[in-house]
Amino acid sequence: MSDKQTKKEKMQILKELREQYADSVAKTQAHLKEQQSARRLLKKAMKTGPMTVPEIAEAVNLPSDEVLWHIVAMKKYDLVTEVGQDGEYYKYALPVKEKKS
Amino acid sequence: MATNKIKVDALVVGGGISGMQTALDLADQGYQVALVEKEASIGGKMIALSKVFPTLDCCSCITTPKMSAVAHQENITLLTYCEVDHIKQNGKGFIVGATNKPRYVDMDLCTGCRQCEYVCPVDLKNPFDNNLGAIRAIRVPFSTAVPQKVVLDIDNCILCGKCQTACAVDAIDFTQQPEEIMIETDSILLATGFEVTPKDAKKEYGNGKLLNVIDGLDMERLLAPTGPYGHVLRPSDGKEPDSIAYVQCAGSRDETLGVEYCSRVCCMYAIKQAMLLSGALPLADITIYYMDIRAFGKGYEQFYQNAKAMGIQFIKGKVAKIKEDENQNPVFRVEMVDEGGSVVEHTHDLAVLSVGMLPSFDPTPIFNVPNDTDGFIMTPDQNFSASLTMIPGIFAAGAATGPMDIVDSIMTAGSAASAASAYIKSQQNGKEESSSKIADLQKESQHA
Numbered sequence: 001m002s003d004k005q006t007k008k009e010k011m012q013i014l015k016e017l018r019e020q021y022a023d024s025v026a027k028t029q030a031h032l033k034e035q036q037s038a039r040r041l042l043k044k045a046m047k048t049g050p051m052t053v054p055e056i057a058e059a060v061n062l063p064s065d066e067v068l069w070h071i072v073a074m075k076k077y078d079l080v081t082e083v084g085q086d087g088e089y090y091k092y093a094l095p096v097k098e099k100k101s
Numbered sequence: 102m103a104t105n106k107i108k109v110d111a112l113v114v115g116g117g118i119s120g121m122q123t124a125l126d127l128a129d130q131g132y133q134v135a136l137v138e139k140e141a142s143i144g145g146k147m148i149a150l151s152k153v154f155p156t157l158d159c160c161s162c163i164t165t166p167k168m169s170a171v172a173h174q175e176n177i178t179l180l181t182y183c184e185v186d187h188i189k190q191n192g193k194g195f196i197v198g199a200t201n202k203p204r205y206v207d208m209d210l211c212t213g214c215r216q217c218e219y220v221c222p223v224d225l226k227n228p229f230d231n232n233l234g235a236i237r238a239i240r241v242p243f244s245t246a247v248p249q250k251v252v253l254d255i256d257n258c259i260l261c262g263k264c265q266t267a268c269a270v271d272a273i274d275f276t277q278q279p280e281e282i283m284i285e286t287d288s289i290l291l292a293t294g295f296e297v298t299p300k301d302a303k304k305e306y307g308n309g310k311l312l313n314v315i316d317g318l319d320m321e322r323l324l325a326p327t328g329p330y331g332h333v334l335r336p337s338d339g340k341e342p343d344s345i346a347y348v349q350c351a352g353s354r355d356e357t358l359g360v361e362y363c364s365r366v367c368c369m370y371a372i373k374q375a376m377l378l379s380g381a382l383p384l385a386d387i388t389i390y391y392m393d394i395r396a397f398g399k400g401y402e403q404f405y406q407n408a409k410a411m412g413i414q415f416i417k418g419k420v421a422k423i424k425e426d427e428n429q430n431p432v433f434r435v436e437m438v439d440e441g442g443s444v445v446e447h448t449h450d451l452a453v454l455s456v457g458m459l460p461s462f463d464p465t466p467i468f469n470v471p472n473d474t475d476g477f478i479m480t481p482d483q484n485f486s487a488s489l490t491m492i493p494g495i496f497a498a499g500a501a502t503g504p505m506d507i508v509d510s511i512m513t514a515g516s517a518a519s520a521a522s523a524y525i526k527s528q529q530n531g532k533e534e535s536s537s538k539i540a541d542l543q544k545e546s547q548h549a
Contacts, residue, residue, distance in 0.1 A: 005276075010265060013275050018260045028238070028259045032223055053339035064338035065312050071339070072329055073224040073235030082331065088341045090332065 038062060038070055043094060046080075052089035104281045107178060109133040110525045112197055112286040114185055115462075117145020118507060119499025119514045120292030121167050126518030127290075128176035132525060135178045135284050136171060137185055137199055142246035143168050145294055149229060149243075151324035153507055154373040155404035161245060161327070168247040180282065181248060188289065188468035193494060193528050197284040203277035205239075205253035210272035213241055213249035217264035217273060225257050227329065231319045233336060234329025239264045239273075244327055287528050288494045288521045291470065291478055292514065293462035295500035298352025298360070298454075306351060306423045306454060312337035313431050314423055314452045316351075317370050324377050333381050335451045337429040342385060342450035345378060346433060347371045348420045349391040353457030353504075362475055364457035364504040368395045371455045372405055375413045388414045388449070390435060398508065423452055458504040470495055477503045488517035494528075496521050 005013070018025055038060070045051065045059040053071060057064035071092050074080035083093045109132075113124045116138030124136045136143070148168070150160040171177055180201065187198045218240045227236035229243045239253040253264070253273070265273040300316055301309030313335050315323075323333045335342050349371060353364040368391070375387045394415070396405040409415060421444075422434040431452035437443050460476040471491045473479040478497045482489050488496045498517035499510035 010262065010275070014260050014262050014265075017275055021255065021258075021260065024256045025259055028223060028257050031257075032259060035224055036222075057338070065336055068330075068334075068336065068339040069226075069235065072233075075331070076235055077219060077237075085341075088343065089339060090334070090341075 035070075038066070039074070042067065042070055042074075046092070046094050050083045050091040050093040052086055052091055054089065056092075104283055106283045106285070107135060108285040109135045109178065110286065110529075111135075111288045111290060111521055112137065112195070112284050113290045113292055115145070115292035115294055115499075115501065116140070116143030116171070116179075116181065117292060117294045117499065117510075118147040118164065118167065119294065119501070119510045119517075120145070120290070121171050122511050122514035123290050123292055123498050123518045123521075124177050125167070125170055125174060126515055127522060128174045130518075130522055131176065132522065133176055133178075135180060135286065137183050137284075138179075138181045139184045140242065141182045141204065141250075141252040142242045142248065143171060143179070143181060144243075144245070144247065146318075147507060148245065149231075149318070149325070150321045151326075151328075151377060152373065154369045155398070155400040157373070157376070159326075161325070165245045165247075168245070172247050179248070182252065183282065185467060188464075191285065194285065194287040195289055195494065197286060197289065199282045199284060201280040201282055203255075203279055204250070205255060205273060205275055205277050206251050207272045207274050208248065208250055210270045211250040212270060212272075213251065214269070215241055215251070216267045216269065217251055220263045220267040222261065222263065223257060223259060225254065230322045230329040231316075233319060233322060287525045288496065290517050290521055291462075291464060291490070291495065291497045291501050292499050292517075293464075293478075293501040295458040295504065296461045298358065298456035298459060300454065300456070302352060302358055303355075303454075305421065306348065306452075307425070307431075311423065311425050311429075311431060311452075313425065313429055313450065314454060316454045316456045317367065317374070318456075320374050320453050321370075324374060324381065333378065340450065341382065343382075344386045344449040345375075345382075345388070345451045345453065346431070346447070346449040347375065347387075347389040347391075347453045347455055348423070348433075349389065349394075349455045351420075351454035351456055352459075354392070355457075360457055360459070360475075362457075362504065363395060365395070365397075366504060366506045367455035367457060369398070369401055369404070369506065371453070372396075372408045372413070374453070376408050376411060379411050379413065386414065388416055388447075390416050390418050390420050390433070392417070392419060398506065458500060460501075462501065468492075468495075473503075475503065477501065486516075486520060488513055488520050494524060496524075 041060040053068045057067040111134045113120045113136045124134045128134045148164045183201045185199045189196045218237045221237035221239045223238040224235045226232040227234040238258045322328045396402045417438040418435045433447045464470040471479045480502045496517040498514040
């Protein structure tokens with residue numbers, strides 16, 4: 001049971017699993033690297049203010065369907081918010097960080 | 102591999118609406134039931150739909166209480182993330198071997214708080230949203246999932262251990278292994294549902310490569326309140342479509358696909374979606390290209406007439422080809438049946454293929470339950486006992502036996518539960534009434 005595993009044991013189990021699943025871990029790491037690099041570009045572009053998907057796609061030079069998917073993924077986990085509409089497209093913005101009082 | 106053993110009166114395979122209703126109907130009569138579902142949550146296809154026709158009731162509002170009832174019914178042993186491997190005859194009953202797949206989460210400890218999901222760095226395409234939305238490698242499958250527990254997709258995980266650190270109750274367990282379960286049962290009820298025509302089945306409709314050609318189940322997710330975008334947007338660029346067109350019989354009544362039958366639900370779900378779209382996008386033009394409209398059920402014809410009155414355009418015509426223009430708009434080449442067979446080109450923002458229903462599960466590799474020529478489970482006595490299969494003690498319900506809508510699925514679930522109840526009773530009382538009927542049918546089919 002997991003509650004009997006010490007921190008060291010947990011790390012050892014993960015290490016062994018990483019060896020067992022080496023191929024899928026490598027594939028997922030490549031996917032994650034691509035995801036993180038796209039997200040960095042998106043966040044940088046969106047610092048200028050709310051944007052539509054085609055506007056972001058043009059700014060970061062990525063296909064608009066991929067940009068939409070990233071926006072949807074970020075919106076789901078509160079990393080992007082929807083802020084109104086511009087014609088046929090919705091506008092998205094980075095969430096406003098709460099200032100520490 | 103550790104083996105657990107359970108003994109029940111009935112085993113239901115499939116946790117969609119048919120399987121849930123079958124299990125509840127039997128359990129409410131006092132029978133002990135095991136319900137096996139291959140996914141991490143019960144609910145099947147129905148929980149992913151937007152609304153039902155013709156009443157336009159919310160699907161989630163109907164399905165969620167059923168899912169909850171299954172989980173709380175004490176006569177039902179719910180086995181999710183579990184697959185049937187083999188079935189063996191055991192006298193008049195059966196011994197079924199199933200594998201409980203590892204979720205890498207202790208089901209007793211997990212509270213479904215999703216803290217692990219929030220810290221997981223890996224975003225994946227969400228199968229619950231037909232890959233339109235996103236989900237993490239460790240997640241609660243969807244917001245109303247039953248059981249409300251997380252599951253880890255080990256094949257798409259970098260094994261970073263962040264979920265383990267975030268879990269407040271130490272529920273993440275990477276040592277979990279597949280677990281074998283032996284189920285001794287008097288009867289089996291197959292409620293294994295259906296799949297839809299793959300989007301790449303027809304090269305004429307873009308081979309699944311055109312981003313703005315989606316299928317009926319995709320549109321269900323776009324229309325659902327829990328949908329991936331939160332609005333009806335097209336997948337290529339997030340544009341709110343101004344012109345949406347449906348292609349009927351895109352996968353049914355089509356000899357080239359080997360699907361000669363009518364899937365029975367496509368006309369009605371297209372009409373329903375068109376009505377919902379009229380509400381969601383009041384300014385959008387909605388067109389349905391059809392061969393003929395089959396509105397056969399109670400209240401269905403009125404529903405169709407209401408849709409026409411709402412301004413949804415019905416064009417009798419066969420869509421021969423869909424290509425896309427430079428803005429990724431689907432361009433339809435249509436033979437206009439009512440206009441002397443003239444061929445025209447129409448451009449829309451979004452195309453929806455009204456794909457048909459295909460069999461989802463072939464039981465023959467694990468037990469000889471014969472299929473019909475269409476691939477669905479054979480039910481030889483369609484007129485009087487539609488839930489009987491060719492094997493005494495094995496019954497079938499819902500779309501496992503052929504294309505049908507939710508209303509009929511629930512009805513056949515009740516019928517299957519009733520037939521199984523009679524069978525179980527007769528076996529437990531030492532009588533053989535139910536099986537003799539099957540024996541007669543089997544003899545008839547051999548002589549035919």
